[in-house]
Amino acid sequence: MRTADDDTADASDPDANYWDADPALRQAVERALPEADWSDSEPRLAAFGRAVAETIAPNSDTIDRHPPALHTYDAHGEVVNEVEYHPAQAENERLVVEHGVVADSFTAPEGRDEPLPFTHHLGMLALLTYADVGLTCPVAMTSGVALVLDTFDDGSLSEFRDRLVARDPDDWIQGAMFMTEKQGGSDVGKNETTAERDADGDWRLTGEKWFCSNIDAGAPLVLARRPDAPEGTEGLSLFLLSQRDSDPDEGVYYRRLKDKLGTKSVPTGELELDGALAHPVGDLDAGFAQMTRMVNLERLANAAAAVGLMGRCLLEARTHAADREAFGRTLDEHPLMARDLVELTVDHEAAVATTFEAGRQFDAFERGVAGTTETSEAAPTTDADRARRLVRLLVPVVKNRTGRLAVDHASYAMEVLGGNGYVDEFVTHRLLRDAQVLPIWEGATNVLALETLRVLAREGAHEPLLADVSARLDAADDPLLADTVAAVAAARDDCRTALGTLATADRDYAQTQAKELVELLYDVTAGSLLVESASTGLADGDARGVLVAREFVDQHLRERPVRGITSENRRPLDHVDAIVDHESVPPADLRESDESPSTPDAADD
Incomplete structure (x- = not known):
């Protein structure tokens, strides 16, 4: 069935596969998974990305126009409690089950002896959100209930658990x-x-x-x-x-x-x-403590949904900007639009990296999938304890920031499309409506900020977090990254100063600064992850990641005198294709340009 916004969908999906359309997501999942798991996960994600683009997304447009309806009474006045769904919903749910979106992380997919890590599940949820945040919600909660039963049930509820993770749509319950x-x-x-x-x-x-x-x-x-x-x-x-x-x-x-x-x-x-x-x-x-096991996974799922929606918004904006002509050239050839697309791309890439780092630590805690690195800055008794502390801190921090970013991305994608973006026939209208729930679900911004303060006070979770930041920066020894590493290191030190200040401040003052602290923790973590990614890219002969890390640091971690107007930052002009279209950049080209006295980093110092 074709929907009213099929022209937009066709333009956004040149390969009819959202997995192929999101290099940042592919890179983040690959780095979060052990190599053997990645080789099994990647083809399943690719197959689901195609199903989402070809079937689930157009179905979701239809469902939005024909949402579920409650029938409280039957024709004879008897209470029936029936929710009626459009047939497209059943097809979407069938595809979710058949592609193992829930099952893969609880039961071994064909050809494997063990389930796939939860980071695979988060990748699936991000792809699903390219189509529908609403459907992502019950799918994620189904995994959450299954996790609680796996962890705390004595076996008496195994029938429910088995149906929650079923691979047959006829057996599946939510x-x-x-x-x-x-x-x-x-x-x-x-x-x-x-x-x-x-x-x-x-x-x-x-x-x-x-x-x-x-x-x-x-x-x-x-x-x-x-x-x-x-x-x-x-x-x-x-x-x-x-x-x-x-x-x-x-x-x-x-x-x-x-x-x-x-x-x-x-x-x-x-x-x-x-x-x-x-x-x-x-x-x-211990009911509430047990429920928090599900809440942690749901908050990660919320972040995965946010980065998936950001990816779809970026795709819609990029496609329209490349196709639409105004004043004699396409929109993306205008310098202001080029800058906007660069900033959207960089923020999306940072959000994906931090979300899947939190997912990697969640796996380390739940199943021992990922290893952790001990340093002198953190001395937990076990790797599992270290991962638990990181999960307790990273999950609310990442959920907090990505939810707000999703709203910003959806709003701007609508603006890029102009009047068309504001009307119901185009998907950006629904993306913005759906995005607004992401800062609210699983704990609003203030709730998460205050929870972050409690975690820091009770568990010292900043110690392993900042130790990991330092380890990433220490490993990035290429001169192309020197100024960027120094800026992230300075912000890391600012974190320590902020933590020390709030640790001795009165309770009310500490709470007034909680959101600023969460933002700083996110930016420092994201900056270090982008530095790590850039360092890996340089080792493989690609300097694109250097540009992304520099741009993120300039936007979020450097002081910008005169609001950056005097910075001479020309990356949105000179490297828009490399950043937005994920084109490879030879390191030699960047080294040569860095020798110029007008390079962005030199001008910022």
Whole structure:
């Protein structure tokens, strides 16, 4: 079926494969995975990238015009709790299951003895988000529920776990997490839903959940408080609400679906529980702590969704700018547009690199997939402990920044398309509506900033983070990177100064500066990762990464007198094709240009 924006889709997908269209994503996944895993992961990602471009993306346009609808009552006035979906949704979900988007990281794909790491899963989610942030949400939550059951269930819920990771669409059920309540919002400790045992010894839940994405999921996780449990999050227990076992006569009632700005493909609604049957998960005294295992994965999935959406926005902007003529030349030949495309490309590349570094550490913690490097700046007792500390810090930092970047990218992609970008017939309209949820899902900006302060205070997680930054900078010894390395190193030292200041400041002042600290931690981490990538590229005979690292550092880590106007930075003019189109740059060419006294780095010093 062709949709109204097929002309845009055709222009954006020259090879009908979003995997091929995103070199930054390919590079980040390859570097995050061990070589043997990469050789198995890459063809699966390529196959899914084609399915997303050819089928899931046009289906998603259709679903956005025909979103799920709730039927509360049947023709006879009986409560039925049915969510009706457009047939295109079933086809999209079938492709997700058949391509192993969830299953690959829990059960071994054909030809392997072990599942693939979660970084493979994050790559799949990024590709899926090229088409639909809404569909990415339930797919990611399904993985999250499966992870919780793998980690904490004693085997009594194995039937649910097996269906969550099924490779047959007829067997597959979806996961969700129902935490938010009207009176609490982000303050989960105020939850009032109760859990009590009935005469048969079964657990029954009573209460209201205010914001339930994927409301009709077959296996949602729910937090509830048992009788005499303490207040706050310490008193919450974790349950699996089996909507296969629960119907309206058994205490589950869908009040209504939310009328949302975007992500219309995933039904989000209000849920009323009145003695609904549920199954306890793990330790009933550690429900919230167990749920955070899922939250970490969901926040990483949110970041993967953000970089996928940024990639689609960049693709739409690049394609339109290359095709559209104005004032005698194409848009991308105008210097201001060239600068904008360079900045979008560099920010996307940095976001992809930091997201998949966080994913690599998540794998190191969960499954020991990635090794870690000990240095004198961090002395954890084990590699797993080191990875855990990095996950606790990197995940909120990366989720925080990428969510905002996704909104900025979507807004600017719409602007590049002009009036067409603002109307519903073009995909940028939906991308902007969908992007706006990414800073909100799984913890808004302020929530994540305050959580970062707590992690730093309790676990000293900055120590392994800054140790890794130093190790990357120390390894980059090519003169082409010297000034860039020095700038990142200075910003790393600024991190230490900032951390020392906030560690001794009063609580209220520390909180007012929390977002600035998160931004600094992100920029320093991203800068060091881009330096590492540039160093690897130089060893392979390509200096493009040097240009990207320099541009990122100039934009985010250097002081720019007179707002950069006097910097003589001509990279957007002289190297736009190399940066935006990922063209190779011979190192000799860059070395020769660096000898000029008017080079950007020399002028900035």
